[in-house]
Amino acid sequence: MTSISSNIGYFFREAKTVIRLNLLTNILSLLSTGLIFFILAMVISGWWVSSEVIEVIQEEAEVSVYFDESLNPMDVLHLVKAIKGIEGVREARIVDQGEAYSRMVEILGEEARVLEFFDDNPFSSFIEVKIHLEQMNPVLEKILPMKGIEHVRDNREILDRLHSVVRILKLVGYLAAMAVGISTLVIISHMIRLGIYHNREQINTLRLLGAPEIFIACPFMLVGMTLTLGGGLLASMMSDFALKEVYAQMTGPLPFIPLPPLETIVGKLALLVITLSISLGFIGSLVGLSSERSN
Structure with a gap:
């Protein structure tokens, strides 16, 4: 553990080299994960907003x-x-x-x-x-x-329809989360395997010198987490802009709809997306490393 912490600078330099070797591919991967997370963020925000609107309506039934x-x-x-x-x-x-x-x-x-x-x-x-x-x-x-x-x-008919909408959004949210998880894991594991392939000679040299596997894996873990974190940050910025536009369109012609505070939704959504992106980046990197090691 001490060896790992003392080589943090080396790991970041190696991660930077791995990204630069396949710069275009990595940029496209970052954009892809960003769009995937953005779709998930929109579905989840729709679920949250509709649930809170119905809760307020129920309290004022x-x-x-x-x-x-x-x-x-x-x-x-x-x-x-x-x-x-x-x-x-x-x-x-x-x-x-x-x-x-x-x-x-x-x-x-x-x-x-x-x-x-x-x-x-x-x-x-x-x-x-x-x-x-x-x-x-x-x-x-x-x-x-x-x-x-x-x-x-x-207003039972209206409330029943709203409940149906929330149930559908909830189901779509679960499906979207599964799709995002699988897609991100596939993209990141593929990028890790590609990075290992392009650096196989250096990796073999490090193994001959007695470097532990965790020492070799750390730069690739950083690459995977960097790509997904970048995608999560991109999705957070896009969802922030999109939600502001949606709120601006709804609060004008529909002022009587009890929308939850925009800042609360944006903050919760950003935290969720970034946490999810880091977690999926970590898992995807492990999948890529383990699959490559087994070959």
Whole structure:
């Protein structure tokens, strides 16, 4: 171990020589691993963002309860009180016509000018009921039979579709991770074997001089880890730029979507990609060295 630490400079010089001998091939390998890691980063970021969006939506899960407009204010208040007493209901309040109109104006943004064509407020008052999502069905079963209730609008279909999207992204993420792992291992092990082939005379000389195998292997390990680390850094920069563009496009026309903080996603993604790139570089180098040694 002392011998290895005292020869760090030699290992880096040899790694530099190995890379320079096949410079174009190594550059192409670095770009290839960078693109592979970039695809993985985009899939994983999509998985993370969609999962966090759904989690926020679940925490804010609510249904809109529309009542008979002929009910007097006291009957409506009693209705709200009865709904609050249902197990699974977190909060219930009346949203009057004015507030319903204001909410739609906020959602529509610039397109809200179409509402000016209506002579009267086209929206009705309703009861906004915030619930625990996992108890939606029991809550609805108790609300629907109540006297004075006309209909209930919920977002179960949207949530079910979002859950389906997350499951698909999760599956794609696992498959992408497997594909990235296999592709990176193949590329790096091939580059290590190529480097050993071009330096076989020097390696044989070192073996004749009694150099241990780990001493001979260290420069090639550094080459493999350098290529994958470079690819990971390239993928991190590309994903940072791509996510900023995606957020810029989404926060404008879709301001109501509760996206997680961009800095958090970018930071977690960079850490994951770089850690994965170093690990795969190390494993790929070992595979290349062991396969070459067995020949």
